[in-house]
Amino acid sequence: MQAIGGIIVSQTLIQADDTITLWGILIVWASVSIYLEQRYSWASKISGAIIALIGAIFLSNTGIIPTESPVYDSVWGVIVPLAIPLLLFHVNIKKIWKESGKLLLIFLLSSVGTVAGTIISFFLLKDHIPYLDKIGAMMSASYIGGGVNFAAMAAKFEAPGELVSATVVADNLMMAIYFIILMIIPTLAFFRKRYSIPHVLEVESGSNNESGKTLAESFWKRKDISLKDIALSVGTAFLLVIISFKIAGFFDTLVPSGEDASILFNLLNGLVGDKYLVLTTMTFIVLGLFPRYFDNINGSQEIGTYLIYIFFVVIGIPASIPLIIKNAPLLLLFVFIIVLINMIVSLLAGKLLKANLEDILLASNANIGGPTTAAALAIAKGWKDLIGPILVVGTIGYIIGNYVGTLLGFWFSTMV
Structure with missing residues (x-):
């Protein structure tokens, strides 16, 4: 990066404001990833999601594309919300609620893993990393909820800007690596022998009916789809996004939240003011009210999945390996310990509860x-019945993440 006339200019082959080229790269590489996954058995085993991630990491770390751009923000702000209802249009709602209870328990136990990992990592590294009390607060909240919680803790504890940036880079790289690990685990014999894998077996059994095709190609076989299907799928999804985000925005401003608000108001704001939770709820409501309408729409799952593959590419872009090596190698170690312990606790707790491996991995993923x-992991692996439940359960992390981060942050601050 270099400053010219007060403006930061990225020293990459393609500039951050080259909108059409960056959109083209995201879409072309997402398309290539899908093609490779469905064309070659080796790519099907790796999965298109990992191919998309690794390609993005390569492009950003070799200086071809920038690590930040308004284009990537648009993917988070438009593409991801649009994909969620599209992928839920053909979900079995009764099965959703049946699965959610079990997933919620595993998710909460996985959150305990995040807390334990943060505490252990803090005591191991508190003498080596400055402001680790603030970082601990940010990462514990983020690794139970998400980026919203990270930002809230960064503001609450007034973390220095350069510290926040370095932590974000370490977090992005760790998340990209962990996502790849989670994709690989269900393919390993060690885990397949020790855990039940009904969703994995369902997808694999579906591929056995069509010899000569990869797992992905068999799962995403050709279906009848019309122009009307595309119009109704995309139009309905956009309408749901608009209505849901407006409702969430209204309640977010109406219901008090933050340091000055009570726990009850913060909890209520987290429920009715979270746009993804409102979007998921609104989608479930219309699915229940108009089942025949959605049964007659083809192609929504395919369109939604394609959009999620664009998201996979964006996930890998900020994982700047040179920045980590130069600025924050110990921060990467800090988040690695948290993620490792979260995974261990999740797998052990899931084993004791005799939970499915797919539920355990998704719960851990939703935390981290x-x-x-x-x-996105559920979509990439073809576990379509778990997409809705993990979206519902995962949003609980937004609510409890800030409380955990605040408690740990105040406790850690007494020891630095």
Whole structure:
């Protein structure tokens, strides 16, 4: 990066304001990832999601594309919200509520893993990393909820800007690595022998019916779709996003939140003011009210999945390896310990509860990366019945994350 006339200019081959080129790269690489996954067995085993991630990490770390751009913000702000209802249009609502209870318990136990990991990591590294009390507050909140909680804790504890930036880079790199690990775990014999994997087996059994095709190609087989299907899918999804975000925005301003508000108001704000939770709820409501309408729409799952693959590319872009090596190698170690202990606690707790491996991995993913990345994992693996439940359960982390981060932050501040 270099400053010219007070403006920061990225020293990359493609500039951050080259909108059409960056959109083109995101879309082309997402398309290539899908093609490779469905064309070659090796790519199907790795998954298109990992190919998308690794390609993005390569492009950003070799200086071809910038690590920040308004284009990436648009993916988070428009593409991801649009994908959520599209992917829920053909979900079995009765099965959603049946699965959510079990997932919620595993998610809460996984959150205990985040707390334990943060405490252990803090005591191991508190003498080596400055402001680790503030970082601990930010990461514990983020690794239970998401980026919203990270920002809230950064503001609450008044963390220095350069510290926030370095932590974000470490977090992004760790999340990209962990997402790849989560994608690989269900393919390993060690875990397949020790955990029940009904959703994995369902997807794999579906592929056995069509020889010569990869797992992904068989799952995403050709379907009848019309122009009307595309219009109704995208139009309905956009309408739901607009209405839901307006409702969430209204309640977010109406219901007090923050340091001066009571716990009850903060909890209420987290429920009715969170746009993703409102969007998921609104989608469930209209699915229940107009089941025949959605049964007659084809292609929504395919369109939504394509949008999520664009999101996969964006996830990998901020993972700047040179920045971590130069500025914050110990921060990467700090978040690595948290993630490792979260994974261990999640797997052990899930084993004791005799939970499915898919539920455990999604619960851990929802903790570390938030509900949207957990839903993306479910989509990439073909676990379509778990997309809705993990979106619902994962949003609980937004509510409890700030409380955990605040408590740990105040406790840690007494020891630095």
